[in-house]
Amino acid sequence: MSQLEFTHRRKNPLTGDWVLVSPHRNNRPWSGATENSTDLQLPVYDEACPLCPGNQRANDVVNPDYDSTFVFVNDFGALVSDNDNRVEQSANNFIEADVATGECRVICFSADHNKTLPELSTSDISQVIEAWQQNFVELSQTYRCVHIFENKGEVMGCSQPHPHGQIWAHNHLSSEIAVEEQNLRHYQQQNSTNLLGDYVDYEIEQNERVVFCNEHWLVVVPYWAAWPFETLLLARDDVRHMGQLNQAQKDTLADALKVLTTKYDNVFNCSFPYSMGWHGAPGDLNDDSHWRLHAHFYPPLLRSATVKKHMVGYEMLAESQRDHYRCCLKKYIKHLHKRYPQHQEGSILSVSILITVKGLSYLAHWNFVPKYCIASVTILW
Numbered sequence: 001m002s003q004l005e006f007t008h009r010r011k012n013p014l015t016g017d018w019v020l021v022s023p024h025r026n027n028r029p030w031s032g033a034t035e036n037s038t039d040l041q042l043p044v045y046d047e048a049c050p051l052c053p054g055n056q057r058a059n060d061v062v063n064p065d066y067d068s069t070f071v072f073v074n075d076f077g078a079l080v081s082d083n084d085n086r087v088e089q090s091a092n093n094f095i096e097a098d099v100a101t102g103e104c105r106v107i108c109f110s111a112d113h114n115k116t117l118p119e120l121s122t123s124d125i126s127q128v129i130e131a132w133q134q135n136f137v138e139l140s141q142t143y144r145c146v147h148i149f150e151n152k153g154e155v156m157g158c159s160q161p162h163p164h165g166q167i168w169a170h171n172h173l174s175s176e177i178a179v180e181e182q183n184l185r186h187y188q189q190q191n192s193t194n195l196l197g198d199y200v201d202y203e204i205e206q207n208e209r210v211v212f213c214n215e216h217w218l219v220v221v222p223y224w225a226a227w228p229f230e231t232l233l234l235a236r237d238d239v240r241h242m243g244q245l246n247q248a249q250k251d252t253l254a255d256a257l258k259v260l261t262t263k264y265d266n267v268f269n270c271s272f273p274y275s276m277g278w279h280g281a282p283g284d285l286n287d288d289s290h291w292r293l294h295a296h297f298y299p300p301l302l303r304s305a306t307v308k309k310h311m312v313g314y315e316m317l318a319e320s321q322r323d324h325y326r327c328c329l330k331k332y333i334k335h336l337h338k339r340y341p342q343h344q345e346g347s348i349l350s351v352s353i354l355i356t357v358k359g360l361s362y363l364a365h366w367n368f369v370p371k372y373c374i375a376s377v378t379i380l381w
Contacts, residue, residue, distance in 0.1 A: 009319075012224035013187065013195060014180050019226045020314075020321040042114035042161060051162035053111050068124070069131040070108040071167075077104030079170055102143060102170030107131055109163045116152065116163045116271055118261035125254040128165075132278070133250070135167050136242040140283045143169035145177055148242065153273025155300055155308055173282055180279060181291075188290040196292035200234050211263065216249045217256040226320035228302050228309055229267060231260065233295040240291040241280030264299060274299035 009018045050057040053065045059075045079102030087097045109128050110120055117125065132148050139146045150165035151158045173181065187195040203209055203220045211231055212219040222232045233256060239245060245253070264272035276297045281288035300308040315321055 010224045012222075012226075013199075014183055015176075016179070016183055017224075018319050019224050020319055022321060022323055025323040044112050044114055046113045046162070049113055049160065049162050051106070051108050051160055051164055052113050066108070067111050068127045069110070071105055071131055071135060074104035074106050074166070077168075079104050079168060098172065100170060100172060102168060103139065104169075105135060105139075105167040107135070107165045107167060109165065113162050116261070117150070117257060118265050120258075122254045122258050125257050126250060129245075129250050129253055129257075132167075133242050133245055139167065139169035140241075140243060144171050144282050144284045145169065145173050146242075146283070147174065147277060149275065149277030151275050153271065155273045158273075177279060177282060181282065184290040184292075194238075194290060194292055196234055196294060197238070200236055200292075212256055212259045214252045214255055216252040219256060219260050226322055227298045227300065228322065229264065229272075229297075229299040231297040233257075233260065233297065235293045239293045240288045241283075241293055242278060244293070260297070264297075268301060268305040270305040272299060273301065 004021070005023055007020070007022050007024070009020050011018050045052055047055065049055060051063070051070075053063055053067070053070070056062050057075055061072075061075070063070065063072075079100060081101055081103050083099055083101045085099055087099055090096065107128070109115070109117060110124060117128070120128070136146050136148065146167065146169045148165065148167050152163075154161075184195050187193075191198075200218050204213065204218065209221045209223065210218065211221060213236075216236050218234045218236055220232055220234070221230065225231075235249070237249065239249065261272075264274065274297050276295055278293065278295045280293045281291035285291075302309040311320070
């Protein structure tokens with residue numbers, strides 16, 4: 001199934017959506033729009049940045065002199081907790097609205113203005129994970145749905161270069177969570193097993209799309225990927241939401257995030273943009289055994305650090321479409337990239353290989369983590 005070399009469609013079991021796959025379009029010429037490279041040499045501290053320690057934000061609040069992670073209520077949050085308005089229901093079935101209440105928080109990953117997630121040490125990433133869990137547990141006491149996510153890079157609409165993520169919590173089920181809830185529950189009712197648990201076992205057994213795997217976490221390019229470098233980070237254990245993670249799972253998650261985001265930066269030797277977010281069981285379920293904690297990574301880059309994929313036209317009006325599809329390693333090497341020089345920690349050694357076979361191009365990675373004696377070779381597309 002994974003080696004289909006003709007135009008076909010693939011189904012996303014989490015959403016029920018289909019993706020049109022067109023492998024013959026890999027080498028079509030490109031003369032469209034390009035993005036500006038965002039690999040700027042940022043300072044450790046920027047006095048004009050509203051997220052840096054000790055600086056004043058737009059609402060005149062002064063940040064503390066924090067030295068690790070820092071979480072605060074978003075000064076311009078999309079949701080507010082004191083929304084006492086009411087919506088009069090229309091007599092027309094096609095006109096419907098509902099009051100939305102919630103809270104939006106910002107999480108600064110580090111005090112350093114110039115360190116993105118892959119440039120942090122694993123111990124620093126562990127502090128980010130601790131902050132994710134603490135805020136999830138706190139907000140889950142009040143709200144049904146808690147979303148933890150990051151938009152990295154200007155091309156993803158990130159408004160501040162200081163590395164940070166966001167946490168949005170609300171009482172309604174977001175559309176994505178509602179769809180996954182329906183499909184995960186339906187699968188368990190039909191098969192008496194957990195969909196993502198079965199998928200983890202399948203991908204580990206096949207070992208065709210695995211990007212990284214350790215004792216508690218698996219990173220794969222999902223069979224139904226719509227974005228060129230899309231990945232899915234899944235808990236290997238029966239963990240249903242962020243609040244259930246134990247210390248061993250959090251420690252190995254830091255390793256997985258370090259490896260994955262470093263791999264991303266090595267794709268085009270740049271600070272790789274993406275939107276990522278965690279999906280887990282909503283807080284009001286009597287039975288959440290059909291859920292498995294997972295994170296989606298959606299990077300927009302397509303052919304280089306300045307060419308991105310646009311979800312437009314057919315993809316907006318019909319269904320997602322992608323060109324790249326290969327998941328197996330080929331021996332024909334066209335070009336070699338050394339490790340992205342901005343990473344200085346030295347804990348992960350990475351090599352990127354661009355391969356051309358029968359006129360089609362594929363990208364492979366070799367990664368070695370000396371600390372854990374982990375080596376992997378993976379095709380990302």
